[in-house]
Amino acid sequence: MPSAVRIESATKTYGSTVALDDVSLQIEPAQMVALLGPSGCGKTSLLRAIAGLSPLDSGTVRIGDRDVTGLAARQRPIGMVFQHYALFPNMTVADNISFPLTIKRERRPARDARVEELLDLIGMSALADRYPNQLSGGQQQRVALARALAPEPDVLLLDEPLAALDAAIRNELRDEIRRIQHRVGTTAVFVTHDQSEAMAVADRVAVMDRGRILEIAAPAEIYERPASRFAATFVGSRNALELPVGPDRVVRWGAAFAVTAPDGANGKALAVFRPEDVRISGQDGMAGTVDVVLFLGATSRIYLTVDGHTLHADLPSRTAAQFQPGQSVGVTVAPADVRVFTS
Structure with a gap:
């Protein structure tokens, strides 16, 4: 089941650098929110805080009704897709997708059925027995997406998932991610510095700078009527x-x-x-x-x-x-x- 995500007064510093400055954000179930901003604006720090990869100095993170602020990443109901695929090179496509289910000790028939379902979803049923080095970059990222979705996470986190791809594949996979997220119906957070990606995939776009969310609205509103000076110069x-x-x-x-x-x-x-x-x-x-x-x-x-x-x-x-x-x-x-x- 997709869950709401609520961040309240999140603060994170690295030495003298303020990565998150009292950030609050509400994401509704089955909604995709894009965190958009330049390098160093805090978008990845916020994603890592939701994931449990970077503990907050203060503030809370809730997924559904649970306060997960103190939980490790493996205890949170999330799936994560990184920029550089992170596939296991010694495993086939099917085995990579199956891996999180194996860790959860799902029974073999249930695992196989879920893998078959996801292979069909990403259009790679014919490539189930190939290894990552036999795939294109776009195909590898599709496998990474399927693996993240395999345990049916409450929240899907995508950290610049298209940045390592060439332009033509990037646009195709961008549309595919949005289609799959709609079809699966999971709550999702998509980090990007590319405004065209943010506008294309998101229900709402949160524009960030210097560790703060300056405004959050539907893509058309951000584009047509930016409320902040920064968004007005950064978007469009x-x-x-x-x-x-x-x-x-x-x-x-x-x-x-x-x-x-x-x-x-x-x-x-x-x-x-x-x-x-x-x-x-x-x-x-x-x-x-x-x-x-x-x-x-x-x-x-x-x-x-x-x-x-x-x-x-x-x-x-x-x-x-x-x-x-x-x-x-x-x-x-x-x-x-x-x-x-x-x-």
């Missing part, structure tokens, strides 16, 4: 401009946009907007120059110099084809698409 590859606040409490950038300044903004404010919200025309708006056009398939990214600033804009490639390096253009952004934070 946004353009960020520090601009003066006018005497009328309006932040203006020439003819490109004008928006109301937030409370507490004095002198300057930070205006952020997504590349897909930048509008480029022949002449309307702020005067700019096209620097380079990068073809990315369905979309193209255009880098521009506007008022001494470098901006990037994402347009459908068919629209972007009309713009060439060195071309003079006009740039605008709808006020509703600009988020402004105190500087």
Whole structure:
């Protein structure tokens, strides 16, 4: 049965470094939460605290109705998938998946039935007798996922599980992890520094920095309406401009946009907007120059110099084809698409 996870006032330090700073988090049963942030933000420390791999200095961890704060990792109802697979090289695919059930002394018929079920789930029934060195990286990570799910854990923990894979396999396995988690219905925590991964797999995304959760919300909300300055600049590859606040409490950038300044903004404010919200025309708006056009398939990214600033804009490639390096253009952004934070 999937269980809720509740962390209350979790604190963890390593010498003078604060890894977790009074962190609290509630994860509902069968929900997947992504912990997103740069290296050193505390996301892995929080995952390890849930797993029981790094005891907290203070605070509590509950899984379902149980306080597991003082329990060792092996006593917690969790399954864990690491970045580097950690498969047993001398065991076949089937034996690797079966291993946690063998440790629990499950009867052989029950073990075999569970292994067969999981092999079907990850689409590797035909590879049951192969060894890890005979598998691709993506296949090895599928086996690691099946092994973590074998004892039917209350909570599945995934620590940057896709980081060691190449881009094409990473995207395929990302989607597969989400499909499997939905099908199995387990509660899951997914650690990543890659915002596209977090947005794709999670029901909710917790944005972390300096040992704290700055905000947690559905992926679309984090992307469309970030509540913190850090999330606004970290998620969505946004353009960020520090601009003066006018005497009328309006932040203006020439003819490109004008928006109301937030409370507490004095002198300057930070205006952020997504590349897909930048509008480029022949002449309307702020005067700019096209620097380079990068073809990315369905979309193209255009880098521009506007008022001494470098901006990037994402347009459908068919629209972007009309713009060439060195071309003079006009740039605008709808006020509703600009988020402004105190500087």
